[in-house]
Amino acid sequence: MSKRTGRLAALAALPAAVLLTVAGSSPALAEEDTPAYQIDLEQLNDSGSKGTVLLSARGTELTVWIKSEGMVPGQPSAQHLHxxxxxxxxVCPDDSADTDGDGILNNTEATVHYGDINIALTVSGDTDAATSGLAVDRMPVADAEGKIAYKRTIPVSQDVIDHIKDLHVVQHGIDRNGNDKYDFEGxxxxxxxxxxxxxATAPTNCGEVKGAAVGSVPVGGIETGGGATGAGMSPGVMIGAAGAASVMVAGVLFAVRRRTVSGSAAVETGGAA
Structure with a gap:
């Protein structure tokens, strides 16, 4: 019995240690009361851009993770909470919002649908809509493949926390004439x-909060386009790893409990241990 008990204890401890390792690398993962929300970015202006956003609130601090692709390579992308x-x-607009019929959904036309800028998602400095909404020099820059990875924790008002589900993420910047730069000819x-x-200012994608908490935020963070750096993993992979660890622990504990009960029953009925 002592040998079996020792083996079962070791078996239960191993996956638990794995889970603690995953959770320990991100304090937010370990705190169940930290709400997190997911946003899927979908293209506007036939840009081909798409991405995923995670928003995590702790008190009046908001952490924003963004992974997007299909952006204009080497160019800054203004991005905001609208x-x-x-x-x-x-709501996010569709093609019918192009009211002047020129084939481009400009920001003025789109703002009727997704609202004014609430927070400018800059990589440094302030995030005030009035002073930083068009601070292109402090916005993330797409890499040579047109990808942006961004993470920043910013102080926000309690109103933002209370109404986070009413806000959208919008990224800006399109390449109408396909020359990999913003120019007036486009x-x-x-x-x-x-x-x-x-x-430079036309919206390239937009996304709305998809509902309640998604369960966890990425472990360790992701690299930013000009800001703080992290592990560089995609949000989906990070959440998947943590979820898999949780399932593994639950499964092993169930197996241990079942074998322990079975072993106890065998002892009580005179069976072999």
Missing amino acids: GSTEGHDF AGKSELDPTLPQE
Whole structure:
């Protein structure tokens, strides 16, 4: 009996240690009361851009992870939380929002649907909508393959935390003439700032919060486009690893419990241990 008990204890301890290792690398993973929300970014302006966002709130601090692709290679992408903290219902627009029929959904046309900028998701400095909404020099830059990986924890108001499900993530920047840069020949001047090309400010994707907490946030974080760095793993892989570890632990503990009960029954009925 003592040998079997020792083996079962060792078996139960091994996956538990694995889970603790996974959770220990991210304090947020270990805290069940930390709400996390997922957003799937879908293309606008036929940009081909897509991505995933995770939002994690702790007190009045919000951590934002973004992984996107199909961006303009080597170019900065203005990105924001859009929407209302006063209960107004905004949504991501579709092609019908191009009200002037010029074939480009500009930011003014889209704002009617996804709301004004609430927070500018810069890589450094302030995140105020008024001062940093068009701070292109502090926005993440797509790599040579058109991918952006971003992580930043920022202080926000309690209203943002209370209405996080009413906010959307929008990334901006399109390449209408396919020359891998923002230029005035592609679509003319931006209606927001005539010193900027329309390509630089037109929305490339948009995503809405998909519902309640998704269970966990990425372990260790991901590399940012010009900000702090992390492990570089995709959010899906990170969540999958933690979930698999949890399932493994639960399965082993169930097996241990079952074998222990079976062994006890054998002893009580005179069976061999």
